[in-house]
Amino acid sequence: MKLFLLTIGIVLFADYGESKTPKQPNIVMILADDMGYQDVGFRGSNILTPNIDKFAKQGVILENHYVMPQCSPTRASLMSGRYAMRTGFWKGNIIPNEEWGLRLNETLLPEMLKRNGYATHGIGKWHAGMYTWDHTPAKRGFDTFFGLYLGAQGYRSHKRSGHVDLREDYHDKDGKFVDDIKFDLEGKYSTYLYTDRAVEKIETRDKTKPLFLYLSYTAPHSPNDAPDDEVKRFASQIPSSPKQRRKYATQISIMDEGIGKVMKTLENENMLDNTIIVFTADNGAFYGKKGSNFPLRGGKLSLFEGGVRAVSFINSPLLNTTGYTNTNLHHVTDWYATFQKMAGDQPEKYSKPQLPLDGVDIWESVSNNKPCRDEVLMNLRDHKMIQDSSEHEFLVKRDEFDLEEDFGELGDDEFPDDDACDFFVIRWKDWKLFKGTYKVQDWTNKNSLSDAKFDRSEDVLTGGGGTGSGIKLFDLSKDPREEHNVADKHPDVVKSILEKLPGYMKNMTKINKRTRSKEGMKGNAWVPWVENKK
Template identity: 55%
Template sequence: MWVLLLVFVGLPNHAYTKQPNIVVIVADDLGYQDVGFRGSDILTPNIDRLADEGVILENHIVSSICSPSRASLMTGRYGIRTGFWKGNIKPNEEFGLGLDETLLPEMLKRNGYKTHGVGKWHLGMHTWEHTPPKRGFETWFGMFLGEQGYFSHKKIGRTDLRENYYDLGNLVDNVRSDLKGKYNTYLFTDKSVELVQNHDQTKPFFLYLAYTAPHIPHEVPEEDADRFASHILGKRKNYAAMVSVMDEGVGKIADALTNNGMMENTIIVFTSDNGAYYKSVGSNYPLRGGKSSFLEGGVRGVTFVHSPLLQKSGYTNTNLHHVTDWYATFQKLAGDKPEEGSKAQLPIDGVDIWSSASNDEPCRDEILYELRDPSKRLDSQGSRGLKNVRKYPVQLKTTKMKFRKGDSRDAQEFFVIRWKNWKLLTGSGLEFQGWSPDRGLKEYRNFVNYNKEPHPRSLVSGTFLFDLSTDTREEHNVADSHPDIVNILLEKKQGYLDKVKIVEGRNYSNAGMVDGVWKPWVEL
C-alpha cells in the first residue's frame, strides 16, 4: 500500500502565514521497486516526475500490513498504543480505533479545515461512531472494509461502496449499488478531482484518498492492461496495469491542483504503508521480505516529498522517519492547540519532520517497528463464520516453522526496533521471508530449496541484529559479534511494553451483512 500526502503550507520552517491544505493518497500493497524511479518496468511517469522534482525519503518506516499503518497515520501513535499491534481488522470484527483517539481529520476539522475522505477505510465499522463520517470527515466516498472487487464493489457477496455526507446536520448514507461495473480506481480518482475543483479556497482543505490498487484481486480493465502493460507477461501484467492506472490518477489530481491555483502552495508526500506480498507479483527488490514481515521489504515505504516550498530538492534524504510523524507535522503546520480540543490529546509517538523533509535536518534516531506480547491479548468470542478469518493458532515448537496461509498470530511474542543504523528482531513467531527478484523476472520457487531450507515464509525464533548501513538486504545476522548493541536495544523493550494497550475480548458477527449490503451493526 502507498500513501500520497499533499500538504499546502505557507513558508519553510513553520514561518507560514496561512494554514496548509493537506491531501493524502494511499495505494495498497505496492512493492518497494514497483515504480519507475526505482528501476521498475511498470509505467509510473507521474509518480516518477513528482519524486524526481522533490526529495526521496529513503528511510521512511511504516507497519507491515494495512490497518496498523492507517491507524498510525490517522493518530500519530504506534500500534502498541492503539491496539492495532494485533493486526488487521476482519470484515465481521467488532473492533476499531478507540473513540478516545483524536484522528487526523478531527484534529484538522477543529482548526477550520474542510475534510474529505475517498477510498478505503479499514479502521472499524461495527458501529457508526467508528466510521469515517463520524471520525472527522465531512464527506466520504468509498468503502469501510479493507478489500473489495474492483468492479463489483463487493466483499463476501455484499456491497461496500457508499457516499456519506451531512444534510442539515443529519448523516446521509447512500449505498452506491448503481456504480456496479465501474472500476473503483477511476471512481476514486474522479471524486478526488471533483473535490479539488469544487473547493472553496477561503478555507483550508484536507483530502484523504486511499486507493485499493494494487491490492488483490488483481482486476483491471482489459484495455488498460493492453495500454499500460503490453510489455509485461504473465500474472504480473494485471498488477502492473493497476499501478499505472493509479499513477494516471495521481497525475490527474496534480493537474487539478495546478489548474485550481493550488500547486504552488503544495507539499506532496508519497509513501507506502507496507511492501508487496512476498512470493507474489509485486517486487520489493533489493530488500528482504514483504507484506506481513518486519524485514525491510515489508516496512520500508517508497516515500518522497515534492513541493516548490522545499528548501532543498532533487536528492535522496536518508534521515529516519516514521508514518506516525505526519500527524505531528500536520498538527504543527495547522497551528493546532491540542489543549483546546474537546477531547484530551493522547500521547503521540510521531515527531514534526517538516524541517527534516524540507532541509535535510535529522529528527529522530529510534523507531519501534513492532512489539507483540500474548499477555496483552484477551480471548475473543463469537462467530467467525466468514472467509479470510484466521482459525488456526500457530504452534511455536521449533526455530524453523513453516508458515501456513490462514495461521493466527495469537501466539507471537517479539520485539523489533531500529536505533540509528542498527535493527533488532528478537522473540518467537517472527515471520522471515526471502528476497524479491528484480522486477519480478524470476519465479520465487527458484530461490528456496524446500527440501533443505525453511519455507520462504517461516515463523522463526531467535535474536537477529542487522547493520542497515552496510547490509540493507538483511543477509548477515551480527547479534553474536555485537552483544553490546543487542543489550542497548533490549533495555528499551520495557519502556515500550509499559505502553501496550490490552486488546480486549471482542465479538465476531454476521449481523453487518444486511440485504446484500455491509452496514454497521452495533448500537452504542
C-alpha cells in the same frame, strides 16, 4: 509552474520562510495499497509510473520512510500519530465482521485538522473500523467520505462476500448523517471513481478553508483485476510470467495516471504554489507473488525491510531543498505531528484529551534534510496483553472458518496473523533487531518473481527470552538486504536495544478476546451492526 510533491499527498496554503513551518497549508495525502518497493519507474521497474516518477524526482524521495506490514495498522498509525502498540493494532488487520477499530478516545488526523478550520474529505479505503457508525470516517472528522469501510472489494462489483461496500457519507444541510450506498456504480472501475471524486472535491472545495484531501487508493491490492484494454495500453512490456504481474502493473499505472490528473487539477486551480503532497504505500507488495520489493527482504506481513519500508516521496514548492533522496529516518506516525504544527492546533484547548503521540514533526527533516529521530518501533506483540472481555472494543479472536470460501474473490492477500508469534522488532540508528518468534520471508530476484527464494530451513526466528537466543541483529548500513545476523558480534548493541523494551511494554494497550459477528452483512450491503454506546 514547477510541481513539487510530498510523499503521502499534501496540499498547502502558506507563506514559507527558510526555517518557518508552513501555516494552515492544504494537505493532500495519497496512499497506495500493497505496492512493491521496486515497482516504480524511478527505481528501475518496467511498470509505467511517469507521474509518480516526475513528482518524486522534483520533490524529495524518502528512502527510510517506515510503515506497518499490513493495511489496518498503517492506517491506524497515520490517523492517530501513534504506534500500533498503543492503538491496539499490534495484532494486525481488522478482518471483516470483527467488532473493533480505532478507539473513539483517539483524536484522528481529520478531526484535529477540522477543528482548526480545514475542509476534510476522505476518498477510498478506510479499514480502521466500522462495527458502529461512530467508527466510520464521516463520524471521525471527515466532512465527506466516498469509498469502502473494509480492507478490499471487487474493483467493479464493489462487493465483499457478495455484499456492496461502496458508499458516500456526509451530513446534510440539517446536520443529519447520510450513508448513500452506491449500488448504481456496479461495473465502474474503482480507481477511476476515486480519482474522479478527488478531482471533484478539489474543483468544488470551499475556498475560504484550507483543504485536507485523503486519497487512499485500493490499487494494487487484490483482487488482481484491471480492464483488458488498459492491460494492453500499460503492460505489454511486462513478461507474462508470473501471470498476475501484468494486471498488477496495470493497476499501478491506472493509479499513477489518476495522480497525474489530481496534480493537473491542483495546477488548474492555482493551488500548487501553496500545496504539499505526500505519497506512500501502506506496506510492501505481497511476497513472492505479483509485486517486487527488490532488493529488500520480505514483503507484506513481514517486518523485514520489504514489508515495512515503503515507496514514498514528498513534493512541494515550500520545501527548501528538492531533487534528492532523503535518507533520514521517518515513520508514518510522523505526519500527524507535522500537520498538527502546521495547522496551529492547541490540543489543550479542547475537552477531548490529547493522547501521547509517537510521531515527531519532520518538516525540517524533509525540507532541510535535518535528522529528526534515531529510533522506530516496527512492532511489539505480546499475547499476555490479550484479555477476556464482553466489551466490543478490540475483539481479536477469529471464528474458525474457511477464508477461501468466504473471501476467495480476494485471493490470499488477507488472512489472520499467526497467533503463535510474539516479538519485538525495532530499528535504532542503523541497527535493526528482532526478538521473539516471527515468520521469515526472504528475497525476490530482480527480474523474476517466480524465482523468489524461500528459506524453509528457518521458518521462524526461534527462541525469545534467553540471552542472545531468538535474537537477530542486522546492520542496515552494511547489510540493507538483512542477510547477515551479527547479534553475536555486537552483544553491547543488543543489550542497549533490549533495554528499551520495558519502556515500550508499559505503554502497550491491552486488547480483548471475542468471536466475530456476521450481522454486518444486511440488505446486500455492509453496514455497522452494533449500537453506539452513549
